[in-house]
Structure formats: C-alpha cells, structure tokens
Amino acid sequence: MHHYDQLYLNGEIYMVDDHCPSAEALAVKDGRIAAVGSLTACRAVLGKNFETVNLENGALLPGFIDTHLHPIIMIFFALNLSLSGVNSIAEMQAKVREAAVKESSSAWILGFEFDDQALVERRSVTRHDLDAACASRPVALVTTDGHKVIVNTRAIIEAGVNEKTADPPGGKILREGNGYPTGEFQEQALSLIMDHAPMPNMEEMQEAAIRVFRSLAASGITSIGAVLQTGDEGPAGKNGAFDLPLMEMLLDQIPLNIYSLIITRDIEQVEAARQTGLHRSAADEFSPERTIGALKIFCDGTLQAGTAYLAQPYNSQPGNSGFMIHEPEELYERMVAAHLAGLQIAIHAIGDAANQKCVELYARLLESYPRPDHRHRLEHASVLNAGLVADLAKLGLVVSSQPSFIQGEKHWLMRQIGPERCRWTYPYRSLVEAGVKLAGASDAPVCSPNVLQALQCFVTRDGFVAEQTLSAAQAVRAYTIDAAYAQFEEQIKGSLSVGKRADLVVLSANPVRVKAEEIAEIRVRRTVCGGITIYNETDGRSA
Numbered sequence: 171m172h173h174y175d176q177l178y179l180n181g182e183i184y185m186v187d188d189h190c191p192s193a194e195a196l197a198v199k200d201g202r203i204a205a206v207g208s209l210t211a212c213r214a215v216l217g218k219n220f221e222t223v224n225l226e227n228g229a230l231l232p233g234f235i236d237t238h239l240h241p242i243i244m245i246f247f248a249l250n251l252s253l254s255g256v257n258s259i260a261e262m263q264a265k266v267r268e269a270a271v272k273e274s275s276s277a278w279i280l281g282f283e284f285d286d287q288a289l290v291e292r293r294s295v296t297r298h299d300l301d302a303a304c305a306s307r308p309v310a311l312v313t314t315d316g317h318k319v320i321v322n323t324r325a326i327i328e329a330g331v332n333e334k335t336a337d338p339p340g341g342k343i344l345r346e347g348n349g350y351p352t353g354e355f356q357e358q359a360l361s362l363i364m365d366h367a368p369m370p371n372m373e374e375m376q377e378a379a380i381r382v383f384r385s386l387a388a389s390g391i392t393s394i395g396a397v398l399q400t401g402d403e404g405p406a407g408k409n410g411a412f413d414l415p416l417m418e419m420l421l422d423q424i425p426l427n428i429y430s431l432i433i434t435r436d437i438e439q440v441e442a443a444r445q446t447g448l449h450r451s452a453a454d455e456f457s458p459e460r461t462i463g464a465l466k467i468f469c470d471g472t473l474q475a476g477t478a479y480l481a482q483p484y485n486s487q488p489g490n491s492g493f494m495i496h497e498p499e500e501l502y503e504r505m506v507a508a509h510l511a512g513l514q515i516a517i518h519a520i521g522d523a524a525n526q527k528c529v530e531l532y533a534r535l536l537e538s539y540p541r542p543d544h545r546h547r548l549e550h551a552s553v554l555n556a557g558l559v560a561d562l563a564k565l566g567l568v569v570s571s572q573p574s575f576i577q578g579e580k581h582w583l584m585r586q587i588g589p590e591r592c593r594w595t596y597p598y599r600s601l602v603e604a605g606v607k608l609a610g611a612s613d614a615p616v617c618s619p620n621v622l623q624a625l626q627c628f629v630t631r632d633g634f635v636a637e638q639t640l641s642a643a644q645a646v647r648a649y650t651i652d653a654a655y656a657q658f659e660e661q662i663k664g665s666l667s668v669g670k671r672a673d674l675v676v677l678s679a680n681p682v683r684v685k686a687e688e689i690a691e692i693r694v695r696r697t698v699c700g701g702i703t704i705y706n707e708t709d710g711r712s713a
Contacts, residue, residue, distance in 0.1 A: 174456060174701045175199050175216055176672075179209055181225025182680050185666040186232055186650045196230060198672040201455030201701035206666055228695060229680035231646065232665055233392025233673035234621045235653035237570045238431070238516075238549055238611035240397050241382065241424075242413045243316070243406060247282045247615045248378040249370050253311060254283040258290045262311070263303035270304040278325070278367050279304060281311040282615065286320065287474050287582040294344075297323045297353030310363055314578060314616055315472040316405040319360050321353050329366045338362065340468075340495040342477075357471050357495060361407030369409055372419070379420045386426060387705035389621050390675035390694040393427035393459075395570070395611065395657060397466055400434040400443065404468075414443055421447050424458070425704040427673070429657040431464040431516050437507040440465060456700045459671075463657060464516045464547070465508035468495045470524035473552065473579065473586055478521035480553065485588040492521050502531050509535055509544070514658070516547040516570070522558070522591065525551055529561045536565060545658060550575075550613075553587065554594050554601075563604040568656045570609045571596060573627035573645075574617035580634040592635055598628060599638045609656035610648040621649055625681050626689035642682045642689065672701040 197205040197212035300322035308325035333349035341358030399410025471477025628645035654664025676696040697705040
C-alpha cells in the first residue's frame with residue numbers, strides 16, 4: 171500500500187524557488203505539498219497516518235518534466251531491434267542477420283536507433299548492404315533522428331515502390347543512376363515504406379508500455395509532453411493514425427501527467443481528441459493530469475539526415491541546404507488556425523533558415539492577431555545566431571530542446587556544418603541570458619529519457635562549444651519550473667511550493683552540489699506523482 175501522506179526529512183529539500191532555496195522538511199497531504207519549512211511546521215499539518223521518508227542525506231527536488239517525447243514510438247521501439255551504439259556497416263549487418271535467424275518467418279525486421287553518421291565507413295548505407303545481411307524478408311532501419319529509413323530490396327518491392335514512384339511532397343527518395351531507389355527514404359517519403367510495416371498486437375503493446383513508462387518514472391520524470399499523430403503526417407507515417415486510440419487504451423498504464431502535442435493537418439482533429447480521456451481535469455488529487463495543449467508542426471528535417479533547412483549549404487554536401495517540409499504559406503495557415511483556436515503552437519525547427527522563417531511567421535502572426543502570454547514554442551531550435559536569439563526573446567517564444575542530442579551529434583556536427591555554425595548550435599547560455607524560457611526534453615526514443623544525463627549535458631556539453639554551457643541550477647530549472655511554464659503549468663507544478671501537486675523526485679545527491687561530470691552518476695531513489703509513489707529504487711520495480 172502506498173501512503174499518500176508523507177513527511178520528507180534528513181536531506182536537502184531543493185525547492186527551485188528563488189525566494190526560498192531550501193528547507194528542513196516537506197509535508198505532503200492529499201496529493202499536494204501541504205507545508206515546506208521547519209520539521210515542526212511540517213509535522214503539524216499531518217494527521218496520525220503518514221509515511222516518513224528519510225532522504226538519507228540525498229535531495230528532494232520537484233519531479234522532472236520532459237517536454238517533448240514520442241510515447242507510442244518508444245513502445246514500438248521496445249518491441250523491435252535496437253541498433254543503438256552500432257558504428258560500422260558490418261556490425262549492423264551482423265545484428266540484422268541475428269534478428270533474421272531469431273524469428274524465422276517472412277515478417278518484417280524493423281531496426282531503430284541507427285546512427286548512420288557514426289559509421290567508420292563514412293558512406294551512405296544502401297539496399298545492397300541490407301540485402302547482403304537479409305534478402306528474403308523486408309528489412310527497414312530507421313535512423314536515430316526518425317527522419318530517414320534505409321531498407322532492403324525486398325522492402326522496396328513489398329511497399330510497391332520502383333523507379334517510377336515520384337517523391338512525395340516534403341520527402342525525398344534517393345535514387346540509383348536508373349532512378350531505382352538506393353534504399354534511403356527521407357522525411358515524408360518514410361511513410362511509403364513504414365505504412366507497410368505491420369503493427370504489433372495489443373497485448374505486446376501493453377507489456378511494452380508498462381516497461382516504457384516504468385523507465386520514465388525510474389528517471390525521475392513525473393510529467394511528459396507527448397507528441398502524438400492523428401493521421402499519416404509525422405514520423406510514424408500511416409500507423410500514426412493509431413497514436414491517439416492506443417494512448418487512450420494505455421492511459422491506465424500511465425502513472426504520469428501528460429501534456430499532448432498533436433500533429434495534424436486539420437485543427438478539428440485536436441478538438442475531437444479533446445473529447446477523449448487525454449484531455450480531462452484530474453479525477454481526484456492523486457490522479458495524473460491529462461491535457462491536450464499544443465499543435466505540433468514540422469518546419470524542416472534534421473542535421474543528421476541533411477534535411478534541416480540551412481541558410482548556407484552543408485559543409486559535407488556543398489549542393490545541399492536541406493528543405494522546408496511545408497511551403498511557408500501553408501505553415502502560416504496552420505499557425506493561424508491553431509492560434510485562433512487558443513492552442514499553443516510548437517514548431518520543429520532545426521536549421522538556421524528554418525528558425526529564421528518560423529520567427530518571421532510568428533512575428534507576422536502576433537502582429538495580425540495579438541495574444542498576450544501565448545507561449546508559442548520552437549522545438550529543438552538547434553542552429554541559431556545572435557539576431558535569432560534576440561528575436562525569440564522579443565517575441566516571447568519558448569524553446570524546448572534536447573541537451574542529450576549533443577552527445578550523439580558532437581562527433582559529426584563539425585563535419586556537417588563547420589565551426590562557425592557550431593558556435594550557435596544549441597546555444598543554451600545565449601538563450602537563457604537573453605531571457606528565453608528554455609525547457610528540457612529528450613525527444614525519446616531519439617535520445618534516452620535519462621534526465622540526470624541530460625542535466626550533465628546542459629552543464630558540460632561534453633566539451634562541445636563550452637561557452638554555451640548552463641549552470642547546474644539553470645539546467646534543473648529547464649527540467650522543472652521552466653518546463654512547467656512551457657506547458658502553462660507553473661502554477662501547479664515545477665517547484666516545491668505549498669499548494670502545488672506533490673510531483674517529487676528523491677535523488678542520492680543534489681545535481682547543483684556535485685561536480686559537473688558526476689551529475690549523471692546520481693541515482694533516482696524514488697519518484698512520486700500526485701503523492702503516489704510510482705517508482706522506488708528499493709522495490710527494484712515501480713508501482
């Protein structure tokens with residue numbers, strides 16, 4: 171039985187509150203923070219039945235908020251082949267062969283988390299490389315950024331694609347001399363392949379969902395920004411139409427707060443989704459919050475795929491500057507529709523030209539239809555410049571960014587975009603100093619949802635463009651109060667203030683007090699959402 175009322179003591183209570191940095195004790199009553207301060211004052215608000223939580227010289231912080239991840243894709247990944255850490259074509263082929271032997275059937279082999287930029291061979295992977303590993307079954311490998319899929323010849327045939335197939339709008343099929351696909355499909359062309367990949371059954375999905383949400387709770391996460399599709403637009407292709415029904419079916423397995431960002435061409439789909447269990451006020455003090463708050467739109471692709479839209483060509487591909495996924499006017503029409511419907515807008519923008527275009531469109535939108543406290547967002551906002559940072563601050567835009575991207579990308583960013591642009595890639599310090607609200611995220615499954623690792627990346631950047639590091643206190647804000655702000659929820663969560671939800675994380679040490687390179691070693695001891703313990707290290711399992 172999990173006690174709802176708790177008294178936390180004997181450690182640092184780090185409140186993420188400028189007026190009151192820390193306290194001796196904290197009391198939780200009926201799923202809310204009832205008192206923070208002296209042990210006497212905290213005891214006084216509790217009745218007879220409460221659990222005493224000894225922090226054992228560790229730290230109590232507000233629960234972490236990951237403002238941008240893809241839950242259904244995470245579940246899908248958990249059921250398929252992981253190519254994380256593979257750094258040669260030979261190693262990739264060995265993994266595919268292994269998967270082909272393990273399940274002897276004609277079923278598809280789906281591989282995820284494939285970083286084709288990290289390969290020692292330094293060349294593009296083609297259908298022939300995959301044919302050599304497995305020719306009899308369709309094989310599809312999705313790159314870590316989710317913006318590119320590489321397939322074998324059997325998958326091309328089963329998808330009904332050939333040299334006559336045209337590039338879809340906002341997508342690209344790479345081709346051999348005669349026009350036949352090389353096996354690489356970019357951006358909107360992914361769905362030509364992925365729409366033919368079979369969906370796992372519901373039972374498998376439920377088991378994988380439990381594992382996925384347990385891993386989030388084990389990272390100290392109490393709230394997620396869930397990116398969900400309503401149709402074929404987005405990284406999951408046509409299967410994305412299952413996102414909302416699947417999330418609804420899985421809601422009982424999800425002990426976290428969910429703020430949803432919906433990808434759709436049709437704003438009415440957001441209204442329809444708001445009639446479901448994904449948008450309701452908490453049934454009681456202990457229930458997780460469920461809110462559909464934002465429309466998510468893609469402006470461009472990624473640096474890894476060479477599809478992020480840059481002002482100048484890629485250093486590694488002199489003829490290529492990437493591209494916009496939608497024409498500017500179509501992008502603007504969607505923004506206007508969302509804005510007038512009272513929604514938050516969240517635009518995926520990675521290249522400097524993409525960010526520039528978004529800033530221009532946001533400026534036009536807010537001039538034509540002023541709205542105070544709109545909190546419209548840029549997701550990633552990867553490559554910026556001094557002028558863009560100033561514009562973001564002036565327009566009051568919020569940035570949701572993924573510090574852990576730096577770990578994976580630092581090996582090839584210099585090669586892709588050169589030193590001058592690298593100086594302004596994920597320019598966290600410049601953003602925070604300009605007064606832009608910066609919210610932390612993992613974009614899982616693109617990156618691991620490990621928050622402590624992400625906090626360390628904010629603070630050290632793994633040595634990549636060190637002048638853009640944050641202090642540990644700034645990094646913690648990005649995963650707590652400023653992340654809550656990005657979801658219009660700073661009044662109810664994000665700091666250890668009386669009256670807020672008891673969304674808490676107990677850590678073995680306070681990230682603000684340890685050496686920067688030791689932050690990732692801190693352990694999550696317990697995660698509490700609305701007063702209910704959803705992960706406890708000593709159980710070896712979560713609720």
